[in-house]
Amino acid sequence: MIPHAFAEGWLLLRQRGAVSLVLALVLAVPISLAGMGLTIRHWLAPMVGLSSQSSTVVVLLHPRLDERQRQRWIADESAAHPGWSISEVSNEDLVTRLGRWFPYLDELVAGGDASLPPMIEIVTADPESVAVLEGRSEVLAVGPRSSIPQAVSRVSGHLAWAMGLLSAVLLAGAVLLAAVWVHLELFRHADEITIMRLVGATERTIRGPFLVAVATPAAVAAALSVVGTITATAGLSRLTQDLGLSPITVPPMVLMMQAAAGLVLPVVAAMITLARHATDELEG
Amino acid sequence: MIRLRGVTKEYDRRKILRNLDLQVDAGEFVFLTGPSGAGKTTLLRLLYAVERPTDGEVWVAGRRVDELSRTRLPLLRRKIGVIFQDFKLLKRKTVLENITFVLRIHGIAPRESQRRALQVLKRLGLHHRQSALPDSLSGGEQQRVAIARALAYQPRLILADEPTGNLDADLASELLSLLCDINYQGATVLVATHDHAILESIPARTLVLHQGRVHYDGMWPP
Numbered sequence: 001m002i003p004h005a006f007a008e009g010w011l012l013l014r015q016r017g018a019v020s021l022v023l024a025l026v027l028a029v030p031i032s033l034a035g036m037g038l039t040i041r042h043w044l045a046p047m048v049g050l051s052s053q054s055s056t057v058v059v060l061l062h063p064r065l066d067e068r069q070r071q072r073w074i075a076d077e078s079a080a081h082p083g084w085s086i087s088e089v090s091n092e093d094l095v096t097r098l099g100r101w102f103p104y105l106d107e108l109v110a111g112g113d114a115s116l117p118p119m120i121e122i123v124t125a126d127p128e129s130v131a132v133l134e135g136r137s138e139v140l141a142v143g144p145r146s147s148i149p150q151a152v153s154r155v156s157g158h159l160a161w162a163m164g165l166l167s168a169v170l171l172a173g174a175v176l177l178a179a180v181w182v183h184l185e186l187f188r189h190a191d192e193i194t195i196m197r198l199v200g201a202t203e204r205t206i207r208g209p210f211l212v213a214v215a216t217p218a219a220v221a222a223a224l225s226v227v228g229t230i231t232a233t234a235g236l237s238r239l240t241q242d243l244g245l246s247p248i249t250v251p252p253m254v255l256m257m258q259a260a261a262g263l264v265l266p267v268v269a270a271m272i273t274l275a276r277h278a279t280d281e282l283e284g
Numbered sequence: 285m286i287r288l289r290g291v292t293k294e295y296d297r298r299k300i301l302r303n304l305d306l307q308v309d310a311g312e313f314v315f316l317t318g319p320s321g322a323g324k325t326t327l328l329r330l331l332y333a334v335e336r337p338t339d340g341e342v343w344v345a346g347r348r349v350d351e352l353s354r355t356r357l358p359l360l361r362r363k364i365g366v367i368f369q370d371f372k373l374l375k376r377k378t379v380l381e382n383i384t385f386v387l388r389i390h391g392i393a394p395r396e397s398q399r400r401a402l403q404v405l406k407r408l409g410l411h412h413r414q415s416a417l418p419d420s421l422s423g424g425e426q427q428r429v430a431i432a433r434a435l436a437y438q439p440r441l442i443l444a445d446e447p448t449g450n451l452d453a454d455l456a457s458e459l460l461s462l463l464c465d466i467n468y469q470g471a472t473v474l475v476a477t478h479d480h481a482i483l484e485s486i487p488a489r490t491l492v493l494h495q496g497r498v499h500y501d502g503m504w505p506p
Contacts, residue, residue: 004388011376015376191375192374192375192376194372195372195373195374196374196389197357197358197361198332198334198361198366198368198372199361199366199385199386199389199433200358200359200360200361200362200386200389200390201358201389202355202358202389203354203355203358205389
């Protein structure tokens, strides 16, 4: 039956050579884009991982607190939040920092360090958790909780999620396209299939040529999608390097997934469509 | 070879066959006749399991056809040679390929398939049209290709639905003698026809269907 499937499948392909080629190209595009999406997702992974790095949140305490009260407050908060590492910034250090950050405040800073509120730094992996200090009577102000790595991580995370979703949608589109194509081919050959059944052809005999006719453009689509992803990624990588970012490389796993998706998904879609067609025929 | 027990077939609540009981033994030659709409074609369709009865049992070659699973149907159909009223030829294939295709389905090797197909085409006077596509043939030639396809794999049962409908008198008589030869070799033949001239040309058991029932069962003319 296998030589029969190949011989008949080849006939189908020859009759619809141009359409098969267009199908291969149309299938290759979403699979290639899905591969790109997964590659970018992979490239973003280290940036998404930045969120696990610790950030420092600055907190200004009320100047009313004396040294003893401050130390007790720090000890209490350290005990209440084991993930926090609280350190006090000395007044001298604070003056130096203010002088560096805000040179135009020199006069104010020169007025005496006693007028400056005491400042502490909280190092934590979860800077948002420092928000609990807002509104406390001991706390004058809580500094920005979001650091650049956190922001980069958040944006990268959203982008990676979107890329994953886009890839899934594109792959689903490729499957749908293959299924519609097989469905139309079955419709075109409906009479022949009916005759084949009437003269005693098994479902395997009937399906074989169609599967060959789908698997061939699917294999071409898989190859084209791999080439497309490698080429497009190389171009994108040059762009990211020009921007000072790390180069983008296609993970071998993505290429293997593309090859498998290009070949397997249309064939599975074809098998499902053919099986449904057989059931419909019997019920009809 | 064929046994129907209490077979009823309805379409949209209209009874085409009514509680039909029938038996055809192996090796018999039987004509099935009756006016249009009597249920001849429906009866044949039940036998090669394109239709299932609304009620009753249909047995062919020792198997209950109306309960056969989809995977078993091809095995049954390979035992039956059907000559369809509308030929049912594969339009993309040549005359020769139409026949070899069926032989290949039956597991016959390509070379042997070719030899057998050419043999049967020669017998039906069509060997010179072996490379033609069905659409380029006349109605009579298409009919003969359909007959050649049904005979090529030497089935145990031949069902023919108006096989002489598109043939002139000479070809019709030639076809009938061919069917008689095959019957002589042991195959059971059931021919549905409304052509009385054919019925009279061969002394054979004749079943007359009328309003879905067997109205007459015996030699023709009564």
